[in-house]
Amino acid sequence: MHKIPKVMRAAAIDRFGGPEVLSIHSIPVPDLDAREVLIAMHTAGVGVWDAEMREGRYTSGSERFPLVLGTDGAGTIVASRINVFNVGDQVYSYSFDNPKGGFYAEYVAVASEKVAPIPERLDLEHAGAIPTTGLTALQGIDDVLHVTAGETLIIHGASGGVGSLAIQFAKWRGARVLATARGEDGLAFVRHLGADLAVEARGDDIAAAARFHAPGGIDAVLGLAGGDAFERCIDTLRPGGRVAYPNGVQPVPNERPGIEITPYDAIAGIDEFERLNRAVEAAELKVPIAAAYALDHAARAHERLAEGHVRGKLVLQVR
Numbered sequence: 001m002h003k004i005p006k007v008m009r010a011a012a013i014d015r016f017g018g019p020e021v022l023s024i025h026s027i028p029v030p031d032l033d034a035r036e037v038l039i040a041m042h043t044a045g046v047g048v049w050d051a052e053m054r055e056g057r058y059t060s061g062s063e064r065f066p067l068v069l070g071t072d073g074a075g076t077i078v079a080s081r082i083n084v085f086n087v088g089d090q091v092y093s094y095s096f097d098n099p100k101g102g103f104y105a106e107y108v109a110v111a112s113e114k115v116a117p118i119p120e121r122l123d124l125e126h127a128g129a130i131p132t133t134g135l136t137a138l139q140g141i142d143d144v145l146h147v148t149a150g151e152t153l154i155i156h157g158a159s160g161g162v163g164s165l166a167i168q169f170a171k172w173r174g175a176r177v178l179a180t181a182r183g184e185d186g187l188a189f190v191r192h193l194g195a196d197l198a199v200e201a202r203g204d205d206i207a208a209a210a211r212f213h214a215p216g217g218i219d220a221v222l223g224l225a226g227g228d229a230f231e232r233c234i235d236t237l238r239p240g241g242r243v244a245y246p247n248g249v250q251p252v253p254n255e256r257p258g259i260e261i262t263p264y265d266a267i268a269g270i271d272e273f274e275r276l277n278r279a280v281e282a283a284e285l286k287v288p289i290a291a292a293y294a295l296d297h298a299a300r301a302h303e304r305l306a307e308g309h310v311r312g313k314l315v316l317q318v319r
């Protein structure tokens with residue numbers, strides 16, 4: 001039987017700023033409201049949006065400090081106000097701006113519909129790395145772009161958290177995947193994850209590769225980084241081609257006649273997690289973890305994030 005303490009350790013900020021504002025705090029374990037579950041965290045994801053929250057980019061002006069960062073992770077249910085979960089269940093969760101505090105903590109209280117059993121093929125560490133990125137990748141491929149077998153898709157910025165999973169979901173759907181990345185290591189990484197073709201994002205390679213491999217034009221682009229190279233990817237589309245990018249990608253792409261460009265947000269819900277779990281199994285998903293840091297070293301994880309060129313995902317080991 002897990003004894004829940006009154007106080008827990010969490011990586012939190014007292015003010016907005018650089019990685020150095022992130023430190024370990026002792027704060028109360030959150031209470032549970034109706035339909036919430038309490039998760040003893042094992043692994044929390046570290047995403048670029050966490051750094052933006054740390055800097056105050058999403059501030060409403062009404063945050064209460066200390067503010068615990070983290071939008072997702074995995075762990076074990078230790079208390080539940082809803083009978084769909086039992087104490088001891090291994091779960092993962094995505095809750096952006098979670099009202100009861102973020103996931104860089106020993107315990108997190110989350111609305112039960114944003115929580116799901118971890119996929120069978122993953123352990124807690126790997127499940128904890130994918131709630132946000134997995135939902136974002138799958139929904140981009142299936143719900144926004146509606147990628148079908150035989151289509152040719154560019155995944156731009158494919159070596160990061162979302163892209164490394166999107167390559168695999170698109171291959172599972174039967175698409176041909178042209179993945180852009182930077183540097184020899186980035187290119188090797190996306191090839192290893194199943195990309196049919198890896199293209200250096202800098203320079204003229206994208207247009208030439210698209211002309212050679214899809215002379216009639218590319219069918220769709222999933223954009224995970226903004227800027228000139230994203231624009232060059234969109235230029236390779238056939239008339240009627242589609243573009244999707246998750247909100248947060250900056251700068252947003254320019255509109256073009258005859259091209260449908262759709263920004264979107266990942267949605268966490270019961271159906272969405274069921275679909276993600278099925279896709280993880282069916283695609284035999286590999287979850288690349290670039291580096292894992294102890295909760296105490298959350299600031300170091302954010303320094304690593306700021307350096308860029310993370311292949312896959314950074315995580316915090318809470319337990």
Ligand SMILES: NC(=O)c1ccc[n+]([C@@H]2O[C@H](COP(=O)([O-])OP(=O)(O)OC[C@H]3O[C@@H](n4cnc5c(N)ncnc54)[C@H](OP(=O)(O)O)[C@@H]3O)[C@@H](O)[C@H]2O)c1
Pocket residue numbers: 047048049132133136156157158159160161162163180181182186201224225226227229246247248249250264265266267308309310312
């Ligand atoms: N709205 C939502 O629901 C939602 C959810 C998830 C993510 N997002 C957003 O989606 C984006 C991707 O997320 P992520 O977790 O995959 O981020 P990430 O891990 O940082 O991946 C982005 C990738 O883009 C590459 N990149 C950066 N600048 C580039 C450039 N100029 N040319 C080519 N490649 C470039 C990076 O590789 P190198 O550093 O090696 O170049 C990196 O691999 C972020 O903007 C995030 O905020 C939004």
